[in-house]
Amino acid sequence: xxxxxxxxxxxxxxxxxxxxxxxxxxxxxxxxxxxxxxxxxxxxxxxxxxxxxxxxxxxxxxxxxxxxxxxxxxxxxxxxxxxxxxxxxxxxxxxxxxxxxxxxxxxxxxxxxxxxxxxxxxxxxxxxxxxxxxxxxxxxxxxxxxxxxxxxxxxxxxxxxxxxxxxxxxxxxxxxxxxxxxxxxxxxxxxxxxxxxxxxxxxxxxxxxxxxxxxxxxxxxxxxxxxxxxxxxxxxxxxxxxxxxxxxxxxxxxxxxxxxxxxxxxxxxxxxxxxxxxxxxxxxxxxxxxxxxxxxxxxxxxxxxxxxxxxxxxxxxxxxxxxxxxxxxxxxxxxxxxxxxxxxxxxxxxxxxxxxxxxxxxxxxxxxxxxxxxxxxxxxxxxxxxxxxxxxxxxxxxxxxxxxxxxxxxxxxxxxxxxxxxxxxxxxxxxxxxxx
Amino acid sequence: xxxxxxxxxxxxxxxxxxxxxxxxxxxxxxxxxxxxxxxxxxxxxxxxxxxxxxxxxxxxxxxxxxxxxxxxxxxxxxxxxxxxxxxxxxxxxxxxxxxxxxxxxxxxxxxxxxxxxxxxxxxxxxxxxxxxxxxxxxxxxxxxxxxxxxxxxxxxxxxxxxxxxxxxxxxxxxxxxxxxxxxxxxxxxxxxxxxxxxxxxxxxxxxxxxxxxxxxxxxxxxxxxxxxxxxxxxxxxxxxxxxxxxxxxxxxxxxxxxxxxxxxxxxxxxxxxxxxxxxxxxxxxxxxxxxxxxxxxxxxxxxxxxxxxxxxxxxxxxxxxxxxxxxxxxxxxxxxxxxxxxxxxxxxxxxxxxxxxxxxxxxxxxxxxxxxxxxxxxxxxxxxxxxxxxxxxxxxxxxxxxxxxxxxxxxxxxxxxxxxxxxxxxxxxxxxxxxx
Numbered sequence: 010x011x012x013x014x015x016x017x018x019x020x021x022x023x024x025x026x027x028x029x030x031x032x033x034x035x036x037x038x039x040x041x042x043x044x045x046x047x048x049x050x051x052x053x054x055x056x057x058x059x060x061x062x063x064x065x066x067x068x069x070x071x072x073x074x075x076x077x078x079x080x081x082x083x084x085x086x087x088x089x090x091x092x093x094x095x096x097x098x099x100x101x102x103x104x105x106x107x108x109x110x111x112x113x114x115x116x117x118x119x120x121x122x123x124x125x126x127x128x129x130x131x132x133x134x135x136x137x138x139x140x141x142x143x144x145x146x147x148x149x150x151x152x153x154x155x156x157x158x159x160x161x162x163x164x165x166x167x168x169x170x171x172x173x174x175x176x177x178x179x180x181x182x183x184x185x186x187x188x189x190x191x192x193x194x195x196x197x198x199x200x201x202x203x204x205x206x207x208x209x210x211x212x213x214x215x216x217x218x219x220x221x222x223x224x225x226x227x228x229x230x231x232x233x234x235x236x237x238x239x240x241x242x243x244x245x246x247x248x249x250x251x252x253x254x255x256x257x258x259x260x261x262x263x264x265x266x267x268x269x270x271x272x273x274x275x276x277x278x279x280x281x282x283x284x285x286x287x288x289x290x291x292x293x294x295x296x297x298x299x300x301x302x303x304x305x306x307x308x309x310x311x312x313x314x315x316x317x318x319x320x321x322x323x324x325x326x327x328x329x330x331x332x333x334x335x336x337x338x339x340x341x342x343x344x345x346x347x348x349x350x351x352x353x354x355x356x357x358x359x360x361x362x363x364x365x366x367x368x369x370x371x372x373x374x375x376x377x378x379x380x381x382x383x384x385x386x387x388x389x390x391x392x393x394x395x396x397x398x399x400x401x402x403x404x405x406x407x408x409x410x411x412x413x414x415x416x417x418x419x420x421x422x423x424x425x426x427x428x429x430x431x432x433x434x435x436x437x438x439x440x441x442x443x444x445x
Numbered sequence: 446x447x448x449x450x451x452x453x454x455x456x457x458x459x460x461x462x463x464x465x466x467x468x469x470x471x472x473x474x475x476x477x478x479x480x481x482x483x484x485x486x487x488x489x490x491x492x493x494x495x496x497x498x499x500x501x502x503x504x505x506x507x508x509x510x511x512x513x514x515x516x517x518x519x520x521x522x523x524x525x526x527x528x529x530x531x532x533x534x535x536x537x538x539x540x541x542x543x544x545x546x547x548x549x550x551x552x553x554x555x556x557x558x559x560x561x562x563x564x565x566x567x568x569x570x571x572x573x574x575x576x577x578x579x580x581x582x583x584x585x586x587x588x589x590x591x592x593x594x595x596x597x598x599x600x601x602x603x604x605x606x607x608x609x610x611x612x613x614x615x616x617x618x619x620x621x622x623x624x625x626x627x628x629x630x631x632x633x634x635x636x637x638x639x640x641x642x643x644x645x646x647x648x649x650x651x652x653x654x655x656x657x658x659x660x661x662x663x664x665x666x667x668x669x670x671x672x673x674x675x676x677x678x679x680x681x682x683x684x685x686x687x688x689x690x691x692x693x694x695x696x697x698x699x700x701x702x703x704x705x706x707x708x709x710x711x712x713x714x715x716x717x718x719x720x721x722x723x724x725x726x727x728x729x730x731x732x733x734x735x736x737x738x739x740x741x742x743x744x745x746x747x748x749x750x751x752x753x754x755x756x757x758x759x760x761x762x763x764x765x766x767x768x769x770x771x772x773x774x775x776x777x778x779x780x781x782x783x784x785x786x787x788x789x790x791x792x793x794x795x796x797x798x799x800x801x802x803x804x805x806x807x808x809x810x811x812x813x814x815x816x817x818x819x820x821x822x823x824x825x826x827x828x829x830x831x832x833x834x835x836x837x838x839x840x841x842x843x844x845x846x847x848x849x850x851x852x853x854x855x856x857x858x859x860x861x862x863x864x865x866x867x868x869x870x871x872x873x874x875x876x877x878x879x880x881x
Binding site for chain 2: 024025027028105107111113115118120121201202216217220222224251252255256258259263264338339342357360361362364365366368369370371372373374375376377379380381385386387397398399400402403404412413414415416417418419420421422423424425427428434436444445
């Protein structure tokens with residue numbers, strides 16, 4: 010089948026998926042968990058083939074490629090947890106009596122056909138397929154080529170199990186090549202949403218080459234802003250100074266190679282003299298790159314213009330001294346990526362301004378940027394973190410894969426009757442679920 | 446100022462608009478209402494100039510151009526009603542204790558900078574500017590050129606009133622030319638959302654020429670599907686047959702020139718013989734264009750392939766006889782525009798399937814497609830009806846102009862502490878609003 014034919018099949022499948030009961034979707038998820046356990050040997054064989062081809066890959070990439078007993082167990086647990094999770098579909102989020110006998114409901118429903126392009130991490134395939142199925146969406150999947158044998162083996166096990174439970178053929182498909190992705194991007198009449206995961210450059214490529222809406226993030230240029238103490242004094246023993254050290258240190262060093270790690274530290278000029286030397290002392294393993302004002306306080310490399318936009322994903326931190334809260338927010342809104350930005354301050358008023366005006370999906374007060382994560386938020390499995398300004402923002406899970414429709418139930422109601430006075434609008438709230 | 450400079454100013458204004466209190470936004474709306482009343486003479490003069498230039502325009506277009514005492518009164522009422530409406534911002538839609546002292550909130554917030562391109566209807570300018578201000582968004586406005594004098598006069602009155610209440614300069618701007626729109630479409634780093642209203646071809650042009658997300662609809666190809674009676678009999682006296690006549694008649698003739706009027710009637714083959722002759726008798730003013738099966742039952746023109754995709758906006762109705770509910774849904778999902786589609790049936794089960802599987806923003810059971818409208822839904826002012834599958838769908842008002850951000854409030858919390866066991870995740874729901 011061509012990519013377009015596959016997408017057409019997905020479109021057709023998505024129609025009947027919209028009326029699958031939650032019982033049948035959950036039963037399929039449980040069957041998928043069992044199928045993975047039954048396919049254990051085949052999965053590990055396939056993964057060994059991928060790993061055998063993985064010579065020369067950087068160690069972190071190779072590590073993500075591994076699908077072993079532990080990963081299998083995690084996949085099975087995830088599938089079962091998802092089967093036990095509440096139904097994201099059919100939720101009535103508005104119910105209103107428009108007129109006598111005419112009732113309006115806003116009801117959550119699947120988006121339709123979702124294309125997900127993900128990195129070479131086989132466990133991601135299981136997670137993504139499961140989230141799509143639970144939310145009633147047909148899935149077009151393309152995983153990283155380094156994991157192709159494992160992905161194919163996982164996909165075959167999951168797909169057969171779902172179909173045996175009555176999920177329609179075409180509910181999920183696995184593409185093999187980069188060319189398939191390019192073809193997919195042109196199918197804006199068949200695909201409703203693209204979720205690209207992984208590399209920065211790749212996400213940009215997707216955004217620039219498709220009319221299909223894209224959910225995801227390209228960069229994670231996150232900031233911590235250390236504000237001046239509310240008392241206005243330059244007090245290095247202020248409790249918030251300890252807090253600032255803890256937050257900056259964790260945001261940078263707890264795991265530097267991820268999108269929610271901090272890349273730029275902003276410090277209020279009245280806090281800089283006390284704070285920066287402490288920081289330098291406490292993070293000797295991190296290379297600091299400072300603005301001229303920072304360099305007057307601590308001994309560090311000089312930051313170039315490019316540093317303010319850099320996603321290092323490494324033990325490097327650019328440091329800029331700012332004159333005011335406003336300047337900090339301006340810096341973040343200009344150079345940040347709308348992912349995660351934190352303020353450390355003992356002033357609730359200043360924190361509130363920062364949280365309102367820093368235009369990011371996740372805005373934090375006195376805690377590490379590393380908390381920006383679906384699991385840490387308690388959302389269960391996530392598809393990724395979205396930095397756009399519409400639909401879904403921040404960690405995206407099941408809810409981001411749904412939309413809603415308006416269902417209006419009448420008994421021959423006409424607008425003409427409302428205009429000649431036969432029928433009057435009531436617009437009365439109803440406390441009930443949509444019955445259909 | 447260039448378009449890009451204006452958009453930059455809007456971006457800057459949007460930042461401080463995100464922390465305007467609801468009191469100051471509502472006060473501005475009230476001042477805007479007063480300003481329109483004070484500018485009455487200037488507004489009517491400007492409108493007379495537009496009307497004087499409107500020779501040769503079709504009468505409905507000329508009529509929409511009128512801004513008179515009645516329209517002014519409606520604008521003033523709308524502004525005051527919006528000032529009294531609840532705040533769409535700062536609503537906490539999720540609150541959760543992640544760990545002791547670490548609290549997560551999901552809080553509604555403005556999208557940022559919204560570009561709205563609207564038809565030559567001066568009252569639309571007031572409505573759109575007011576909705577954007579209430580929802581804390583900066584607005585880049587471009588109205589139809591036929592209304593340019595009236596738009597300019599309205600804009601100046603509204604803008605001065607808002608600024609006098611402390612709304613930041615640049616919160617709204619009015620562009621004058623089509624070239625400005627073309628420039629706007631390229632500013633995807635400064636504009637978060639485009640809402641095009643009006644002509645079909647124009648909406649397509651916008652969608653195809655910008656990377657900025659677009660909210661709106663291009664077509665309104667709406668359907669009514671008259672199902673067979675559950676009793677399986679061809680009973681022309683069945684109550685649902687009366688219902689079908691009422692619904693089809695109202696959907697087509699109550700106001701034919703609008704996007705929520707029906708364009709294609711689908712009839713189940715077992716209902717067609719009784720229903721179609723009744724329909725033809727009851728809608729003599731409507732030109733019917735039938736498929737071959739319909740033509741065997743009633744005397745009507747033949748429908749061409751193009752008819753199934755046509756938005757007539759006129760007293761024309763294409764009629765197709767289908768073999769099954771499935772065929773009806775398939776027809777709608779292939780030829781419809783995802784706007785509004787209705788089923789007439791006495792079977793709740795069949796209605797439920799239709800409502801789930803017809804992939805449209807508004808899906809109706811036993812009532813006229815003409816109800817698909819923000820005012821009739823009781824939503825107050827609306828920006829338009831969206832037929833996309835993400836963000837907002839159906840009639841879009843204030844809520845569609847908001848998104849949310851995650852606010853996480855801690856006291857020096859680090860991920861390292863959660864990993865070494867010092868701090869445990871609780872993920873406990875909280876019943877409180879975000880305090881910051």
